[in-house]
Amino acid sequence: MAKISMTVNGKAVSGEVEGRTLLSAFLRDDQGLTGTHIGCDTSQCGACNVHVNGVNVKSCTMLAAEADGAEVTTIEGMSNADGSLSVVQQAFQDYHGLQCGFCTPGMVMTAAALLKENPKPTEAEVRAYLEGNICRCTGYHNIVKAIMAASGQDVMPVAAE
């Protein structure tokens, strides 16, 4: 067991972890931040996405010990300081960018990472950036609309495929 410390959503936290403890497990089991979802646990679905030092990563595929000393942001840290929904979160609500909602935390984290890198993405860029996030309700059209809306751009009608 090793002691690790990090800043999670602006708050200093620490804990004892095994070498094999994943960041996702540390956040959920030690910190009680269960908004970070574990969908596949095989690095494919992106439901566990969190930002580590500002970079979007799959927390099920990063050791907790690797985040020692890091600044971590989870879905619980995405709302505004007064508790209201952030622009991205509000857009997901407004455009119903979810069906069952299981993938939503990861989708929001990825959408925020995209808009930080590329504030006015095209629809194609949004879809390409979502490659690492899987929605098994296949609700992608509304997720894409929500992200376009969060970027302040017109939301074009999306043809059903």
Place this chain on the structure above:
Amino acid sequence: MYNFEFSKPSTVADAVAALASEDAQALGGGQTLLPTMKQRLAQPETLVSLTGIDELKGVCQGDNGAVVVGGATTHATVAADAAALYPALAALASHIGDPQVRNRGTIGGSLANNDPAACYPAAALGSGATITTNKRDIAADDYFQGMFTTALEEGEIITSVSFPVPEAANYQKFVQPASRFAMVGIFVAKYSDGVRVAVTGASEDGVYRWSEAEAALSSNFSASALSDLSVSSDGMITDLHATAAYRAHLVKVMTGRAVAAAS
């Protein structure tokens, strides 16, 4: 996953020392190794993270004009920082896996693993890169020795990879749609002394050079130069995604596309 001791040294020398212990393994971004360990297909006693070693990170231009990428540099960093120096390399890096994988996965990890469907081996072999370790320089032609097999010795760490910059180059990947690995990937690079063509994703022996295409393209760098060539399906991978014959067909098609798109 089975438990292990974790260490995160801050210098190459400390990492080399830590890797000397029994059943120790280097950890790059962990985008392959951690899933492999979860499936209990690997169970090192010690994992030595290379992500805390600043001297292994970054992209720069060497004295000879080559682009030098530190072994622990992520795909996302190569995609951004090599874009002006070696656009085809940056473009390749920008299509590995997905954005989250590119934020963690490293060039050294990819080359050390030498997955037969990985992208970076094609760039390294296609560019005639030099793989530098804590011990020596290894030419790409000597480095890749078959599926998941390289010239690396136990405990040897890739510290940097030096890519000579070609006059024109392009990478074409026919993606396996679930994994984004290359079902077939072709890296074509035109140098003043000839053309190199590296094929990934296709062969049971891992990445290789298509020498007939190199000869044809060296005298005429156009897709039409390939028209008389044929690719044998002997030794090509067959799996549920594609047969050997289909992969052999793709090798020629994707090489033509890479030549047409090379800039």
